[in-house]
Amino acid sequence: MSKPRYLTPSKISLLVLVNLYCSSGVPSSAIVPVLSFILSQCFPTPPSAARVSRVAKHHDISTSVHAFEDILHRHASSMPGRTLLDVFLKNMWEMNSFDELFNLFDRLGGLLTRPSEEELRNHSVERVYLSPTSPLGSLIRRARVEFVRLPFDDAIRLWSAFIAYRAPTAQWTKRLAGLSSLGIDSVAADLGIKSGDGLYETAYGRFSGEEATEYALSLDDLERLMEFQLDRLQRLGCRVPEDMKDPLREMLESSGTAPRQAHLVKFFDTWKAGDYTSAFDHLHRYFDYAMQARERIHYQYALLHMAILHADFGCFDEAIAAINETIATARENQDIHCLNFSLNWLHHMSKAYPKHMKRAGYMGMLGSEKEALAFLKAKARETKTYNLLSATLLNEAKLHLLMGDPVTRAFDHLFQSSHLNLKENISNHGSHMLFQSALSSRLGLNYMSNVYCELLLHCYHHSCPLDEQVRAIGRRTFLVAQKGQYAEALSMLDKMNTPANHSIKFHHYVFLCTGLVKLKRAIHWTDWTACEALLLSLQPDSSTDPELSFMLSESRIYYLVARGLFSEAFKALDTLSTSLKDEGADVMQRVEVLIAKAEIYRLAGEPERGFSVALRAASVSFKARLMPCLWSAVGMLANILNSIGEYGAAMRLLHAVIPQVSAPLNPKSGEICAHCSPVAREFRPLREWEVVLAPG
Structure with missing residues (x-):
């Protein structure tokens, strides 16, 4: 019936x-x-x-x-x-x-x-x-x-x-x-x-x-159910729950003619499951049906979904071709909302994956990054697409942080975006919490950074995309691991809710975070066999998050330093530095590379060459208010001065920075340790006297 x-x-x-x-x-x-x-x-x-x-x-x-x-x-x-x-x-x-x-x-x-x-x-x-x-x-x-x-x-x-x-x-x-x-x-x-x-x-x-x-169930009710599922899948980036799949299948089989939204629901589900071929099949079915129903306005959205799907699986050449056609079709059909979203997504991809986008032939469509954000902001105000305007203001705040501009500018754009969210009832809480967490971490307020992540997970988890929740958990894990509490960090990752219906990227992210924490612990414990096994298994691909890719490269460098392979470490550091320069990477990552280079010079017996590098890192960190990097750079300068016999100058530096850091000196060597040099403390091997005192 x-x-x-x-x-x-x-x-x-x-x-x-x-x-x-x-x-x-x-x-x-x-x-x-x-x-x-x-x-x-x-x-x-x-x-x-x-x-x-x-x-x-x-x-x-x-x-x-x-x-x-x-x-x-x-x-x-x-x-x-x-x-x-x-x-x-x-x-x-x-x-x-x-x-x-x-x-x-x-x-x-x-x-x-x-x-x-x-x-x-x-x-x-x-x-x-x-x-x-x-x-x-x-x-x-x-x-x-x-x-x-x-x-x-x-x-x-x-x-x-x-x-x-x-x-x-x-x-x-x-x-x-x-x-x-x-x-x-x-x-x-x-x-x-x-x-x-x-x-x-x-x-x-x-x-x-x-x-x-x-x-008791009409086709209209079934379409409303499909619209609800689509809203959840698109907004949260998750898959259809297991307890909902069988009822949905029974409803669709009993309805005779399934609504066209069912194909789009299957597309999102197979996409998040990592089934590339089936996702394309369901996407074509949905939009072929839309074209047969003379709903040609959906054509540019078909291309937009195809571009996002290609990029998610690392096919950037196909993604750029699809997004260019999306922009051309949206202009032809005068779909301003689709056009603005496409340009915003293209800007996001060029910033998140600059190396892959350039390799695929993308040379920039909106000029410089500031010009692109100004253009998107003007178009969003013109068309009154406030969700795009809020996201653009937040991206502008991120740009100021990445370029090392004064923190007040970032706060200014953050408050504008927050005010717009409250005024227009825009659900963008996850992005704001993550940005405030990153901002607090750069200012040296790790406690506040952890609080913002907990706020996202406990108060806004029902309205935040799965990707933002995973990032919040990953950030909390690395904050705990930075204190040397590796067992607690691994326990946090083990307690994560990882049902089978989560996306394939979710499991990949958790796998990389777990591997990174284990790698840092293995370096700290001088377990070189475990380090080599972990480095072989932790190979990032084109779809890996850029932040995790940097952390993997950094961990590999400190592994080589801990083994005493300074020439190999220096080559890896030069490769990483060149890559960051070409990509216009975050100023914090570039400062951490400078600190690592100064550490290599000091350990290799050439502290004079590392002095200017550490001094440059301290200067850039002070201007950009990167307080953890500043403390690490000052600690590195003190260690270098100490190694060349300038004990008075080293002591003056330490007396200036220790009240803010609250970290004691190493009683054996006189080197600054604990929180004052978190990078060196995380990766260097434990000495005999530290085994008893080491946390975890």
Whole structure:
């Protein structure tokens, strides 16, 4: 049996409630809850990102009759001793024949008829009349059109499904005089026909409970369910939950003709699962259907999805070709929103993967990075796409940090973006929390950095994409590992929720984070066999996060330094430095490379050559307010001065920086240790006297 297009028993019940409201049967105190309930069932809105949804985790798509009971039994009616639920059920059970179903739609049609001037002058209008363009008017107009289009057999099925739908409320009829004796069909009662008779079974017996359940869901409800799934998949970047896959499959198989959104849901699910071929297949199916339905406005979005899919799997040549065609098509169709999003995504990719984009032939479309952000910001203001404007302001704040500009400029753009989020109710909390965490870490406030990550995970996890949650957990892990507490860091990664329905990139990110923590611990413990095994397994690919790629390269360099292979370490450092310079990388990464170079010079017995490098790192760190790098650079300068016999100058430097760092000196060698030189402390091997004192 095919599913109905629109009308279901729950829709009939909503129409009964609308008719009750328009007949002034709803008291003033219950008007707002009743109208809110009706509109939420007909025109559902996404939940606010500022609070957790209180909707049950497991619920039916179609509104059960118990939902009406929950909302109506709390309100008294105009009848003494009766609640609004009693009045509603009275109207429901007064529909005691198939003919009454037609009468309901006739009465609803009268609600859309404007009263005459004479009736308005005489104040004889006792009903609420609806405008045809109002939400309730639109509901009634569509319901009446769909009912008129129903074949007779489908109308009988709808009536029989409505009888089964209201059956759980039969006990309420005992409280309502005159209803309990009529049964489900007053015509059958007048003719003396009852259950078991041939005519009665012909009319109602063939409609089993299973078929009634099947008829409770319409194609319109199924499309709404698919739209909800798409919203979750796109906004959170996750996969379809396992407990939802089987019900979805059963609904689609029973519907006969699956809605086109089902192909897009399968596309996102297979994409996040890492099934490249199936993802392309479902994407082509969805947009081929859209083109057949003459919805050519979807063509540029097909190309946009294809570009993102190519880039996610490291095919940057195909991604650039697809995004260029997307931009050209969006300009041709004058789709400003798609055009702005495409340009913003292209700018993001050129910044996140500059090496791969240049290798693929991308030479820049929007000029310099500042010009690109200014262009995107102007276009976002012009088209009033505030979510794009908020993201652009946040990107501008990130650019100031990456270039080493004053921190006040970054704070300025951050506050502008936050104000816009509050004013326009934009759900962009995850990006803001991560940026504030990174900003606090650069200022040396590791505690605040950890607090922002915890705030994201505990307060905004329901509205943040999965990728941002994973990054927050990874950042917390590295903050703990930086203190030398490797066991606790690995425990945090082990406790992560890693169900099978998470994306393949999620598992790859967790694998790399775990490997990095183990590699740092192995270097710290001088376990060279484990280091070599981990370095072989931790090979980044083109889709690896650039920050993790840098950390892997840095760990490899410090492994070579710890082994005493200074020439190999210096070659790897030069390669990394050249790569960072070509990519226009973060100033913090470049400063860390300078500190590592100074450390290599000092350990190789040439501290004079490392002095100027460390001094340059300290100068850049001070200007950019990179406090951890500044402390490491000053500690490196003190160690270099100490190694060449300038003990007084080293002591003056240490006295200047230790009150801020609160780190003691190494009692054996006099070198600055602990928090003052976190990079060197993380990777250098433990000495004999430190084994007892080392944390973890």
